[in-house]
Amino acid sequence: MKETQISFLRNIVGNKNICTNKEELLVYEYDATLLKGAPEVIVFPENTEQVSNILAFAYQEGIPVNTRGAGTNLSGGSIPDQGGIALVMTKMNKVLETDFKNGVVVVEPGVINQELQDYLIPHGYYYPPDPASMKACTIGGNIGECSGGPRCLKYGVTRDYVLGMEMVLGTGEVVVIGSKQQMNPDPLDLVKLMVGSEGTLGVFTKLFLKIKKIPEAKKTMLCTFNSVKDASKTVANIISRGIVPTTLEMMDNLLINCAEDFTGLGLDRNADALLLIEVDGFKEELDGQVQVIKEVCEKNYVKEFKIAQSAQEVDQLWTARRTVIGAVARKRPSYSLQDVTVPRNKLPDIVEAIVNISQKYNLPIGVLAHAGDGNLHPLVLFDERNKEEVKKVHEAEFNICKIALSLGGTLSGEHGIGLLKKPYLKQEFSPEVLKLKKQIMLAFDPKNILNPDKILEVGK
Amino acid sequence: MKETQISFLRNIVGNKNICTNKEELLVYEYDATLLKGAPEVIVFPENTEQVSNILAFAYQEGIPVNTRGAGTNLSGGSIPDQGGIALVMTKMNKVLETDFKNGVVVVEPGVINQELQDYLIPHGYYYPPDPASMKACTIGGNIGECSGGPRCLKYGVTRDYVLGMEMVLGTGEVVVIGSKQQMNPDPLDLVKLMVGSEGTLGVFTKLFLKIKKIPEAKKTMLCTFNSVKDASKTVANIISRGIVPTTLEMMDNLLINCAEDFTGLGLDRNADALLLIEVDGFKEELDGQVQVIKEVCEKNYVKEFKIAQSAQEVDQLWTARRTVIGAVARKRPSYSLQDVTVPRNKLPDIVEAIVNISQKYNLPIGVLAHAGDGNLHPLVLFDERNKEEVKKVHEAEFNICKIALSLGGTLSGEHGIGLLKKPYLKQEFSPEVLKLKKQIMLAFDPKNILNPDKILEVGK
Numbered sequence: 001m002k003e004t005q006i007s008f009l010r011n012i013v014g015n016k017n018i019c020t021n022k023e024e025l026l027v028y029e030y031d032a033t034l035l036k037g038a039p040e041v042i043v044f045p046e047n048t049e050q051v052s053n054i055l056a057f058a059y060q061e062g063i064p065v066n067t068r069g070a071g072t073n074l075s076g077g078s079i080p081d082q083g084g085i086a087l088v089m090t091k092m093n094k095v096l097e098t099d100f101k102n103g104v105v106v107v108e109p110g111v112i113n114q115e116l117q118d119y120l121i122p123h124g125y126y127y128p129p130d131p132a133s134m135k136a137c138t139i140g141g142n143i144g145e146c147s148g149g150p151r152c153l154k155y156g157v158t159r160d161y162v163l164g165m166e167m168v169l170g171t172g173e174v175v176v177i178g179s180k181q182q183m184n185p186d187p188l189d190l191v192k193l194m195v196g197s198e199g200t201l202g203v204f205t206k207l208f209l210k211i212k213k214i215p216e217a218k219k220t221m222l223c224t225f226n227s228v229k230d231a232s233k234t235v236a237n238i239i240s241r242g243i244v245p246t247t248l249e250m251m252d253n254l255l256i257n258c259a260e261d262f263t264g265l266g267l268d269r270n271a272d273a274l275l276l277i278e279v280d281g282f283k284e285e286l287d288g289q290v291q292v293i294k295e296v297c298e299k300n301y302v303k304e305f306k307i308a309q310s311a312q313e314v315d316q317l318w319t320a321r322r323t324v325i326g327a328v329a330r331k332r333p334s335y336s337l338q339d340v341t342v343p344r345n346k347l348p349d350i351v352e353a354i355v356n357i358s359q360k361y362n363l364p365i366g367v368l369a370h371a372g373d374g375n376l377h378p379l380v381l382f383d384e385r386n387k388e389e390v391k392k393v394h395e396a397e398f399n400i401c402k403i404a405l406s407l408g409g410t411l412s413g414e415h416g417i418g419l420l421k422k423p424y425l426k427q428e429f430s431p432e433v434l435k436l437k438k439q440i441m442l443a444f445d446p447k448n449i450l451n452p453d454k455i456l457e458v459g460k
Numbered sequence: 461m462k463e464t465q466i467s468f469l470r471n472i473v474g475n476k477n478i479c480t481n482k483e484e485l486l487v488y489e490y491d492a493t494l495l496k497g498a499p500e501v502i503v504f505p506e507n508t509e510q511v512s513n514i515l516a517f518a519y520q521e522g523i524p525v526n527t528r529g530a531g532t533n534l535s536g537g538s539i540p541d542q543g544g545i546a547l548v549m550t551k552m553n554k555v556l557e558t559d560f561k562n563g564v565v566v567v568e569p570g571v572i573n574q575e576l577q578d579y580l581i582p583h584g585y586y587y588p589p590d591p592a593s594m595k596a597c598t599i600g601g602n603i604g605e606c607s608g609g610p611r612c613l614k615y616g617v618t619r620d621y622v623l624g625m626e627m628v629l630g631t632g633e634v635v636v637i638g639s640k641q642q643m644n645p646d647p648l649d650l651v652k653l654m655v656g657s658e659g660t661l662g663v664f665t666k667l668f669l670k671i672k673k674i675p676e677a678k679k680t681m682l683c684t685f686n687s688v689k690d691a692s693k694t695v696a697n698i699i700s701r702g703i704v705p706t707t708l709e710m711m712d713n714l715l716i717n718c719a720e721d722f723t724g725l726g727l728d729r730n731a732d733a734l735l736l737i738e739v740d741g742f743k744e745e746l747d748g749q750v751q752v753i754k755e756v757c758e759k760n761y762v763k764e765f766k767i768a769q770s771a772q773e774v775d776q777l778w779t780a781r782r783t784v785i786g787a788v789a790r791k792r793p794s795y796s797l798q799d800v801t802v803p804r805n806k807l808p809d810i811v812e813a814i815v816n817i818s819q820k821y822n823l824p825i826g827v828l829a830h831a832g833d834g835n836l837h838p839l840v841l842f843d844e845r846n847k848e849e850v851k852k853v854h855e856a857e858f859n860i861c862k863i864a865l866s867l868g869g870t871l872s873g874e875h876g877i878g879l880l881k882k883p884y885l886k887q888e889f890s891p892e893v894l895k896l897k898k899q900i901m902l903a904f905d906p907k908n909i910l911n912p913d914k915i916l917e918v919g920k
Binding site: 146148152181182184189192197215283343370412413414416430436455 | 559560620635636645696702743745747869870890897901
């Protein structure tokens with residue numbers, strides 16, 4: 001980018017909201033993958049008008065724009081690999097409106113997921129999507145990726161909570177799509193199209209979200225098994241008994257041990273699988289559900305079935321679950337977190353396949369799963385400095401993706417396509433479908449400046 | 461259309477699946493609105509290949525194609541007002557696959573909603589969207605309109621139950637979008653875009669739907685009030701107490717009387733409003749909810765609070781609700797059913813405005829509402845033969861739409877835009893948003909042959 005272009009941007013956002021020095025640019029080279037790519041300038045807009053002016057200028061000049069929040073992205077979507085502008089939305093971080101009567105909140109995209117929860121909880125409300133990174137990730141990023149999380153089994157993913165938005169197109173035009181209405185039948189639904197568009201269609205500036213009343217009560221259960229198969233069957237059987245728990249989280253032996261190393265909670269290091277099950281709702285309905293879940297666990301040879309006895313115990317269990325990804329760092333210096341889905345009853349098949357892949361490539365692979373949704377996060381452990389091993393990691397992951405698709409699953413559950421899964425996209429979608437997606441991208445972003453060549457390459 | 465074109469279509473579908481005689485064409489002139497428009501030929505495809513060949517031919521020749529199921533449409537969407545082909549999907553009416561383990565069913569678009577329910581119920585499953593016309597309307601039509609229904613308050617609308625589909629584009633190309641997976645994060649979500657696209661983007665040939673276990677128990681309550689305001693406050697208060705009933709249906713005095721005329725159930729003819737409330741779930745949780753609902757009703761001066769005592773009584777109440785639209789025919793020869801939404805707490809405001817409009821135009825207007833969703837169906841009664849009165853009906857309805865938008869609502873809740881609401885669309889969407897929608901339409905249907913000029917006019 002030319003100095004005159006930087007100056008133009010400086011005039012839009014002011015001196016304090018722009019960075020060009022190398023050290024700072026380096027910080028925005030990363031997301032939570034191993035990929036890298038530095039921007040040429042970092043801009044922190046403070047309002048819609050600034051975003052609109054920035055995009056109108058980028059459109060005129062043909063400058064790539066990579067929009068990002070906290071950069072916790074797991075598929076390379078927030079890597080500015082084509083240089084240009086890193087548009088960091090973290091200064092647009094206000095809750096603008098709350099309407100508890102109608103269950104709606106309006107926020108700016110830079111609000112952190114946990115901050116929104118903290119804001120809502122004292123009023124008796126919450127925002128259901130709860131990605132593992134919720135303490136850091138922004139609502140704008142969650143919408144860009146259509147983030148899930150443990151409790152999405154019962155309550156649905158981000159897509160189910162976005163009613164409408166104000167956004168800026170790739171031309172700088174500001175549009176409002178959808179509305180603040182709960183029943184919101186946008187004919188030719190642009191709102192749902194935006195959720196999971198990974199920054200390729202526009203930049204969100206205001207988000208109209210659906211919120212829910214906090215359930216009256218919950219019960220948290222920890223169940224260990226001698227085999228992943230038994231745990232998987234338990235998952236399927238609970239749901240076929242008509243119970244939809246809030247969460248049905250699974251960890252395999254490798255991850256149980258990582259979690260135990262990190263937390264020292266006394267998790268059973270010999271168990272082959274662990275399920276963290278939570279049910280919520282009215283007080284009266286929970287005991288019956290816990291009873292059925294216990295029966296199902298026993299039928300599937302549960303090793304230990306334990307109900308958390310205090311709020312503190314519940315917190316500890318969830319801390320173990322949420323921190324396990326970081327906890328693997330003690331085993332090997334690098335990890336790569338995959339994200340695929342399979343039909344719920346194919347869980348044992350894919351876990352078996354992952355064990356085989358782990359042996360074939362001689363790589364430890366832990367399995368973490370939102371098991372109720374059939375959404376798996378195989379966690380491949382390796383050493384980034386060993387280039388041979390990195391090559392094996394890519395091969396192993398490509399094989400996991402192919403197996404997920406062959407079992408009737410999808411390439412991604414909640415982490416998006418970004419750069420990481422782009423090479424596999426042709427395995428899931430036909431050329432005609434990819435052509436439709438490209439045409440939609442060009443309708444919103446005619447010069448292909450918005451996160452260009454993420455998800456797919458518009459020019460190809 | 462030329463005779464050679466008809467012959468070409470005859471070769472595709474065979475003699476028994478094509479009609480061109482005037483009497484039969486007349487039958488396909490209508491939907492459930494007062495609008496009319498005759499097709500030039502009626503074609504009943506039996507499989508995807510035939511649909512693809514028909515559309516490829518229509519694309520080549522530039523022939524308009526109006527796809528329809530049972531024609532229960534309430535916004536003119538299934539009126540072939542530009543002639544051409546009426547593509548009637550009722551012969552593609554098979555349930556193709558069921559996967560109860562993963563809660564998925566695959567159906568052809570001509571399956572009738574009630575037939576799908578009848579198929580699922582013996583297995584302990586159901587498909588939640590339940591439009592009032594469910595005994596006649598097809599799943600393909602439901603998806604085209606993103607149909608709702610009473611129980612969508614708790615369970616969501618059609619959009620929430622479509623996981624993927626096979627469909628034919630406006631070029632004749634067959635594509636598969638989405639998947640049979642519950643957790644289904646299509647990057648740049650084409651599936652949700654199809655739901656509510658009113659036949660303008662493609663023709664569905666196979667639909668992958670999410671199904672649910674039938675809840676263990678339910679309780680149905682009938683509550684009458686001395687004012688619509690009291691009933692509306694009851695609705696808002698129930699939800700703010702953390703209860704989401706399966707249904708929260710409201711009728712005003714005019715409709716209570718129509719329902720009573722028709723059913724003779726003993727409904728209170730003097731009540732100003734009636735709420736039909738249902739809760740479902742586990743047995744243990746229902747009594748507590750009923751108790752809270754009763755308390756809320758009492759605080760809002762309920763006239764009578766009654767719990768249905770038998771399955772037969774429940775059926776009777778629902779029959780009264782589902783048949784009330786037809787029942788108004790006894791009052792005046794014609795009716796027009798509107799469909800708007802407002803934020804839930806604005807229900808009293810819009811009902812008051814409707815009373816004023818009714819007086820101003822001297823037209824009886826009944827109010828039926830999925831009150832929990834803020835989705836109203838004002839029912840304007842008149843005589844179609846009186847042209848002056850028809851003009852007044854249009855003015856009255858336009859005013860209702862304008863008021864809904866001014867209260868923060870939407871032009872349509874579940875009946876779509878079609879032809880009927882097209883003139884109002886510019887009130888809800890900006891030119892930039894309409895342009896995006898048009899570009900998407902052209903990506904799927906480059907020659908604008910699929911239900912042309914429904915929702916909006918691509919050429920303008």
